[in-house]
Amino acid sequence: MTSALFQLVTPAEALARLFERLPAPRAVERVGLTEAVGRWTAAPIAAPEPSPAFVRSAMDGYAVRAADTFGASEGLPAYLRVCGETPMGRAAELPVAPGEAQLIHTGGMLPPGADAVVMVEYTQPIDDDAIEVVRPAAPGANVVQAGEDLQPGDLVLPAGQRLRAQDAGVLAALGITEVEAAVRPRVGVLSSGDEIVPPQAAPGPGRVRDVNSTTLTALARAAGAEACAYGVAPDDRAELERRARAALAACDLLVISAGSSVSARDVTADVIAALGAPGVLAHGLAVKPGKPTIAALAGGTPVFGLPGNPVSAMVVFGLLVAPTIARLLGAPSVPEPRLTRARLTRNLSSQTGRLDFVPAALTRRGGEWWAEPVLGKSNLIATMVRASGMVRIPLDAGGAAEGAWVDVERF
């Protein structure tokens, strides 16, 4: 390890060092559409057939020969004889002869002879057998041609696209009911610290319950991984390494949250460095809170050492671990956080060259969001329960003034 590793790096730099060394794409599996939503396509998906497969009406109205409507107006309507109704869900066989119109519904197949649809709003019934048309329809009006949407072989979704509900719907329309996606990575979460006991335990004197197993497991699931908590290890190098190796053997990504003492962090750093090559890629993040962070790769498996403070651990999870999970799931780039613009209720100072996150409560005043920083002593309830998001003070901003617009990452 060179000393460069121990200079503070930006989250982008830490991810770049990690991603350029990650092994080739992971195993893919075929999954049903509902299970595929939220995951990234592992291969491009082409249309197997034209869409639509037949000429369809895009409106409720009458299938006509466009030429029969040319020149039609309110003052001089075209009179057409109604030749029945186009069936839904069957081939339209009854032709439309010159001077005729056939009642048709949205999605109905255009009958032979017809080349346009007149919207029902532009027609007027004369009697059971005839209508007036008060506007002309151009050939192809209100009609979707076969293959107009997609031709066989057209790209529907590129590889590396995150599937949303409607993308799955489009695949269903094309008869594609399974998708290739990377197998969900298994994320191991290991807490450490002599002062930490599991949430179920009664902490003795000087001890506190483990928070990070709960928060980080929940965040890993929300990021699309399978998550498994590996309990709490003591600040003992041999025991922590044994527990870390056991988790590593079963996981595709390992997160260790360090004990809060300096020596505990040193133990964690030593253990992570020993887990496998290439080892530590970044040690120290130019982020507040989140500086005592380690990003490493051990035999192809990403390993993160996160700060023990629950708020810091959550911040770094969002900056490094969630994007790495997305990468393992096939995301081609780091997903952009969805930021809410809000105005600050007070000045915030920040150090240039450092990305700062400040917990804040969002309130709506008129049409604007205002972010009220939750300051004071680090306090679980105030910073974690009352805050509705984290104000992001960019790397080179050097703070933000009261009333300034800032980006808030909402929880």
Add this chain to the structure above:
Amino acid sequence: MTSALFQLVTPAEALARLFERLPAPRAVERVGLTEAVGRWTAAPIAAPEPSPAFVRSAMDGYAVRAADTFGASEGLPAYLRVCGETPMGRAAELPVAPGEAQLIHTGGMLPPGADAVVMVEYTQPIDDDAIEVVRPAAPGANVVQAGEDLQPGDLVLPAGQRLRAQDAGVLAALGITEVEAAVRPRVGVLSSGDEIVPPQAAPGPGRVRDVNSTTLTALARAAGAEACAYGVAPDDRAELERRARAALAACDLLVISAGSSVSARDVTADVIAALGAPGVLAHGLAVKPGKPTIAALAGGTPVFGLPGNPVSAMVVFGLLVAPTIARLLGAPSVPEPRLTRARLTRNLSSQTGRLDFVPAALTRRGGEWWAEPVLGKSNLIATMVRASGMVRIPLDAGGAAEGAWVDVERF
């Protein structure tokens, strides 16, 4: 049914009619913290014990008697004898006598005699046994008092709060590992239409595959429900009613997407009206797309008739069905959509008194998001795959001009 039911209503009015008639709260279950994330608390949660349980150091530094540091400065430091190190995870038993300092880590228990912590940054080692302190520490400095965060009985989370990862973390810290939450509602999704075949089937002439089962099932899951697709029913009143009743018997909420012809919509409306009292509460939504929507309550179970068009069905799902799922999960109010502010690339017209949604692709120009409306023929690929969200034109806006800021609901 009165004729008022068939006037167009806003989504808020439709939900109000439904919610005021919904039966009392649903069954609750006790669930583990990870499973509880994303769900709403069914009861207020109080702190069972003080937090922190003991006086803790908030910093890495030295536990001292504050009085020993009064007046200390760079020019005139206070000299203190180091009396060992406070252990992590055990009771601090070694006292700090006058003139002494004890090495302490963040989260360590304050030793007897000490009443403040001096940050390590403000100390200088003299030798192995002594330090200089260059800044005074007030009593209580860098210390979190027992119960400072929470006293026993303090409210941690009110009822009806949606649990986020950090809220679950706070509960873990307090030893609360299970939460009462409403049982996940079971949402049935039934498609109808003579022209619709299941996604697995080869559509014959004039037929298309079912899209809504896939999209609406995915959206229901994302909203926190268990979702079950009940296939495709024909536009036959008796058969649709039979299928709807079967789904209704097994579900807490039923969504029927209508066939696209007027007669199919009439059949759907008749069936929904017949399912049980009080029946149809709203028929026709002041929303585009989404007008042909039905909201009903049948023997305590919400039933929605959604338009057959997949984009319309998704819009109405977001406006009515997702909030109803949230309500069944215990949400006290309609969750606010997370909107992205963007500027329009072109004029959009809209009818006053109607909420309009226009699919749009979002692109970043400089620091601003721009929304490029996806217009033209309703086309699955363009509107569903290329769009990254829906521009929302409010009820009384009457459109929006090129360059205007609009709210976009991102997919």
